[in-house]
Amino acid sequence: MELYIHIPFCRRKCAYCDFLSFAGCENLQKDYAAALFRDIESRGGILSGRPHVETIYIGGGTPSLMYEGFYEELMRRVRESFDVADTAEISIECNPGTATREKLSEYRRCGINRISFGAQSAKDPELESLGRIHRFENVRETVAMAREAGFDNINIDLMMNLPGQTRDSFLESLKAVIDLNPEHISAYSLILEPGTAFYERYESRPDLLPDEEESCRTYESAVKFLSDCGYRQYEISNFAGEGRECRHNIGYWKREEYLGVGLGAASLIGSRRYAVTGDLSEYLEKCRYASTEELSETDVINETIMLGLRMNEGIGISEFQSRFGRDAAESFSDRMKKYVEAGLAGSSEGRIFLTVKGLLVSNSILSDVMI
Amino acid sequence: MANTDQSKIRNFCIIAHIDHGKSTLADRIIEKTGLLTSREMQEQVLDNMDLERERGITIKAQTIRTVYKAKDGEEYIFNLIDTPGHVDFNYEVSRSLAACEGAVLVVDAAQGIEAQTLANVYLALDHNLEIMPVINKIDLPSAEPERVIHEIEDVIGLEAQDAPLISAKNGINIEEVLEQITKKILAPVGDPKNPLKALIFDSVYDSYKGVIIFCRIKEGTINMNTRIRMMATGAEADVVEIGTLGPGKFIPCDELSAGMVGYITASLKNVRDTRVGDTVTDANRPAAEALPGYKKVNPMVYCGMYPADGAKYPDLRDALEKLQLNDASLQFEPETSIALGFGFRCGFLGLLHLEIIQERLEREYNLDLVTTAPSVIYKVYKTDGAVLDISNPANLPDPSEIDHMEEPFVSAEIMVTTEFVGSIMKLCQDRRGVYLGMEYLEQTRALLRYELPLNEIIYDFFDALKSRSKGYASFDYEFKEYVPSKLAKLDILVNHEEVDALSFIVHEETAYERGRKMCEKLKEEIPRQLFEIPIQAAVGSKIIARETVRAMRKDVLAKCYGGDITRKKKLLEKQKEGKKRMRQVGNVEIPQAAFMSVLKLDEE
Numbered sequence: 001m002e003l004y005i006h007i008p009f010c011r012r013k014c015a016y017c018d019f020l021s022f023a024g025c026e027n028l029q030k031d032y033a034a035a036l037f038r039d040i041e042s043r044g045g046i047l048s049g050r051p052h053v054e055t056i057y058i059g060g061g062t063p064s065l066m067y068e069g070f071y072e073e074l075m076r077r078v079r080e081s082f083d084v085a086d087t088a089e090i091s092i093e094c095n096p097g098t099a100t101r102e103k104l105s106e107y108r109r110c111g112i113n114r115i116s117f118g119a120q121s122a123k124d125p126e127l128e129s130l131g132r133i134h135r136f137e138n139v140r141e142t143v144a145m146a147r148e149a150g151f152d153n154i155n156i157d158l159m160m161n162l163p164g165q166t167r168d169s170f171l172e173s174l175k176a177v178i179d180l181n182p183e184h185i186s187a188y189s190l191i192l193e194p195g196t197a198f199y200e201r202y203e204s205r206p207d208l209l210p211d212e213e214e215s216c217r218t219y220e221s222a223v224k225f226l227s228d229c230g231y232r233q234y235e236i237s238n239f240a241g242e243g244r245e246c247r248h249n250i251g252y253w254k255r256e257e258y259l260g261v262g263l264g265a266a267s268l269i270g271s272r273r274y275a276v277t278g279d280l281s282e283y284l285e286k287c288r289y290a291s292t293e294e295l296s297e298t299d300v301i302n303e304t305i306m307l308g309l310r311m312n313e314g315i316g317i318s319e320f321q322s323r324f325g326r327d328a329a330e331s332f333s334d335r336m337k338k339y340v341e342a343g344l345a346g347s348s349e350g351r352i353f354l355t356v357k358g359l360l361v362s363n364s365i366l367s368d369v370m371i
Numbered sequence: 372m373a374n375t376d377q378s379k380i381r382n383f384c385i386i387a388h389i390d391h392g393k394s395t396l397a398d399r400i401i402e403k404t405g406l407l408t409s410r411e412m413q414e415q416v417l418d419n420m421d422l423e424r425e426r427g428i429t430i431k432a433q434t435i436r437t438v439y440k441a442k443d444g445e446e447y448i449f450n451l452i453d454t455p456g457h458v459d460f461n462y463e464v465s466r467s468l469a470a471c472e473g474a475v476l477v478v479d480a481a482q483g484i485e486a487q488t489l490a491n492v493y494l495a496l497d498h499n500l501e502i503m504p505v506i507n508k509i510d511l512p513s514a515e516p517e518r519v520i521h522e523i524e525d526v527i528g529l530e531a532q533d534a535p536l537i538s539a540k541n542g543i544n545i546e547e548v549l550e551q552i553t554k555k556i557l558a559p560v561g562d563p564k565n566p567l568k569a570l571i572f573d574s575v576y577d578s579y580k581g582v583i584i585f586c587r588i589k590e591g592t593i594n595m596n597t598r599i600r601m602m603a604t605g606a607e608a609d610v611v612e613i614g615t616l617g618p619g620k621f622i623p624c625d626e627l628s629a630g631m632v633g634y635i636t637a638s639l640k641n642v643r644d645t646r647v648g649d650t651v652t653d654a655n656r657p658a659a660e661a662l663p664g665y666k667k668v669n670p671m672v673y674c675g676m677y678p679a680d681g682a683k684y685p686d687l688r689d690a691l692e693k694l695q696l697n698d699a700s701l702q703f704e705p706e707t708s709i710a711l712g713f714g715f716r717c718g719f720l721g722l723l724h725l726e727i728i729q730e731r732l733e734r735e736y737n738l739d740l741v742t743t744a745p746s747v748i749y750k751v752y753k754t755d756g757a758v759l760d761i762s763n764p765a766n767l768p769d770p771s772e773i774d775h776m777e778e779p780f781v782s783a784e785i786m787v788t789t790e791f792v793g794s795i796m797k798l799c800q801d802r803r804g805v806y807l808g809m810e811y812l813e814q815t816r817a818l819l820r821y822e823l824p825l826n827e828i829i830y831d832f833f834d835a836l837k838s839r840s841k842g843y844a845s846f847d848y849e850f851k852e853y854v855p856s857k858l859a860k861l862d863i864l865v866n867h868e869e870v871d872a873l874s875f876i877v878h879e880e881t882a883y884e885r886g887r888k889m890c891e892k893l894k895e896e897i898p899r900q901l902f903e904i905p906i907q908a909a910v911g912s913k914i915i916a917r918e919t920v921r922a923m924r925k926d927v928l929a930k931c932y933g934g935d936i937t938r939k940k941k942l943l944e945k946q947k948e949g950k951k952r953m954r955q956v957g958n959v960e961i962p963q964a965a966f967m968s969v970l971k972l973d974e975e
Contacts, residue, residue, distance in 0.1 A: 004933055188929040188930055189927070189929040190929075191928070191929055191930070212924050212925050213924065215925060216924045216925050219925075236927060236928075236929060236931075237929050237930065249932060252931075252932050252933050252936070253931075258933055260933060260934070264934065265933075265934065266933045266934040266936070266937070267933075268933070268936075273936070273937055275934070275937070291937075293937060299940070302940060302943075302944075303936060303940060306931075306939065306940060306943055307931070307936070310931060338958075339901075342901065342902065344901065359927060360924060360925050360926075360927055361901055361923055361924065361925065361926045361927065362926070362927050362928075363926040363927055363928060363942075363943065363946060364900070364901055364923060364926045364946075365901070366943050367943045367944075367946035367947040367950060368947070368950065370943055370944070370947060
């Protein structure tokens with residue numbers, strides 16, 4: 001199974017971000033750590049025994065904001081309560097503006113072996129408008145420090161379709177990032193989430209954002225450019241060198257079981273999804289699940305489709321059939337047929353997947369082929 | 372019930388233009404005659420259907436019997452017969468009027484006379500009713516009672532100097548109205564000993580009582596032993612109950628005699644047996660001839676109604692059957708559409724009637740409907756001599772088999788302030804209207820007379836009229852005649868496939884314009900899909916307009932990790948639900964609203 005650990009603190013809230021994170025609550029770090037340790041020890045109150053863990057992902061917020069020594073204790077406690085595989089992939093998200101040599105070597109020391117930097121852009125004016133606390137120079141420096149600390153599995157996040165961005169300016173950012181030789185690149189198209197400053201600013205002014213044609217061109221060019229540079233696309237927004245795909249995230253898309261600990265964290269255990277409360281003071285007191293959802297067979301089929309088709313390898317029909325039966329598999333293939341004919345999907349070696357053009361309109365396709 | 376003294380009965384109705392305060396005055400009359408306490412009064416007692424209340428109109432005629440103790444010390448029985456307030460129900464209005472001796476004419480002190488005021492007055496005069504004007508809303512700051520009195524005298528030629536100046540809303544001067552009713556409106560005549568003649572002015576279906584006939588006894592007497600016969604439909608039945616109508620309740624009695632108004636229940640199952648305007652007589656002692664004025668009303672406007680969810684077809688049929696129990700003028704028969712599946716072609720008295728039925732089906736029966744563009748009945752003269760009545764464009768024969776066609780025309784009266792005369796005339800011209808004349812009612816207001824093709828006014832004419840007159844124009848029409856006309860069937864092709872439910876019949880001259888607007892409208896209504904969708908308008912094989920819905924290029928959620936899955940799944944399920952509510956035509960999903968697009972083609 002997989003383990004997700006959520007760190008909700010940020011130095012500053014970014015203008016586009018609707019994740020569960022708080023700025024200016026750093027004094028609560030110790031209390032939060034205690035709550036996390038409590039939940040790790042009780043395995044979220046959901047699991048018993050000492051579950052075997054293949055991947056761990058520490059996300060946020062800004063995990064790199066946590067006080068020195070925190071991760072050594074965290075990982076020690078994780079290993080006490082979970083059977084962490086020797087070969088486990090253990091990732092941490094890191095803000096290029098908050099990492100230090102000391103922190104990076106602490107991460108390495110406690111077994112964290114993959115690091116993900118939220119660079120977002122190589123253009124400082126874009127970083128400023130996003131409300132980021134770092135500049136691209138920080139990214140260069142931090143990546144170099146991470147290499148020195150011994151990290152050989154680095155991801156860099158970028159954002160597409162930012163206000164004022166063109167295909168060419170995004171490709172320049174991409175090139176600057178590729179020059180740093182990361183093993184993995186994530187490129188996310190901007191989503192305007194209600195409740196964010198960006199939403200207020202741009203929801204009613206789509207003219208200030210790249211238009212549909214331009215953003216499609218940007219995406220298609222980025223996929224091509226990354227592929228030419230040796231980064232194979234394996235999911236809508238994710239690209240990696242050979243064997244460097246993020247195992248933890250693939251687990252989500254293949255519906256592996258995962259336990260999430262921390263504020264607002266989600267879990268999939270058996271046929272149930274859980275979400276921890278998003279209320280920080282409540283969470284500090286006790287781990288309450290704000291929602292649990294028993295998944296029906298239909299839910300499971302729909303999740304398999306909607307998650308499986310995010311990945312370039314798509315869905316294996318024989319796997320699908322052994323899980324859901326022959327009728328379900330045939331009907332799924334049938335429903336995909338017109339998209340294959342239209343070049344939005346492909347089918348080979350017993351798998352059905354979306355093409356790049358299909359990925360761009362995946363919501364329309366998914367909402368049609370889900371049952 | 373003891374009081375059967377004809378001389379103390381007053382049978383009257385209230386007539387008014389919409390919103391001039393008819394229902395409010397009715398409420399006050401009921402209140403002042405004391406049968407109900409204020410606490411029991413609902414805001415508008417007579418309008419007991421929600422829908423009517425929201426629209427501020429009265430659909431089904433009802434009657435209320437109240438007792439008024441006049442200043443002369445005598446007790447008078449008032450039978451207040453409610454009349455529907457819309458042109459679609461003109462025939463029902465005329466039957467209600469025929470049940471009365473007088474009419475209280477309510478005129479808004481600020482608005483003055485409007486088109487429906489006139490139409491109603493003419494109808495009342497046709498029935499030789501005593502008309503008693505009342506000026507309402509005198510408490511409005513913009514009230515000009517003097518001007519309105521002059522207007523009534525000049526335009527209608529009715530003495531109005533002593534018209535009560537009232538505010539029905541605030542209960543001002545209602546006594547004066549009641550007194551004048553006893554003095555100005557005549558008592559009924561008719562001999563209780565003659566053979567029975569009772570005029571049906573309404574009938575409703577009640578699940579407990581069966582059909583309830585509302586009637587005015589013109590001649591003779593009816594009691595519990597009478598076997599009744601409807602003279603036009605021939606239906607016969609034994610009386611189960613007779614009585615009069617208190618506000619919101621039935622008050623049974625032993626007999627009803629000439630001059631009285633009341634209800635009859637008998638073992639009748641369907642309102643189609645008890646047509647408004649028919650005469651009820653005694654089967655054992657029938658009247659020699661029926662009361663004049665009966666006619667079977669025929670629908671003027673037709674449209675297709677389809678359940679949004681095809682599985683609901685039987686539910687729709689049941690709901691229509693139930694509505695028809697209460698509404699003899701609603702017609703329906705099954706039809707099928709390639710685009711919409713199984714549904715019904717329904718006939719209505721007019722567009723308002725259509726909208727009312729549609730809303731009742733949706734609200735009271737919880738049905739999600741797709742309604743096609745309304746149509747009138749066209750007379751199609753085929754080359755082989757046959758004549759067809761066509762209300763569904765899909766049934767129009769091949770042009771080679773058609774010799775010529777006729778369409779219905781109405782005579783319309785439009786009342787409008789003079790500043791808007793120009794734009795209203797332009798509108799009528801655009802709608803192929805034939806100008807008949809114009810009269811100035813006073814310096815600032817004019818009455819325009821036009822003959823208009825009915826198919827030009829059943830779409831959006833009323834909205835267009837309102838928008839071109841800042842809401843001030845009022846409008847009334849009645850069917851005139853069928854006129855030969857150059858008509859063509861306009862087809863709409865979506866992604867090169869003809870969508871039968873979008874076809875409509877237009878005049879050749881307006882086909883291009885309509886086709887162009889229809890394509891533009893559909894372009895707005897049809898959401899982008901994964902491929903480009905051409906929308907074309909065609910007459911025969913000739914394409915006359917085209918628009919294109921561009922392909923959807925980008926619809927993707929960039930991020931979906933562990934915590935996003937539930938939300939993302941819900942989002943996609945919602946998107947899927949949205950698609951389900953659309954109609955699949957070939958590869959294209961067409962939203963239900965698109966089928967009504969034709970109603971909203973007015974551009975101004």
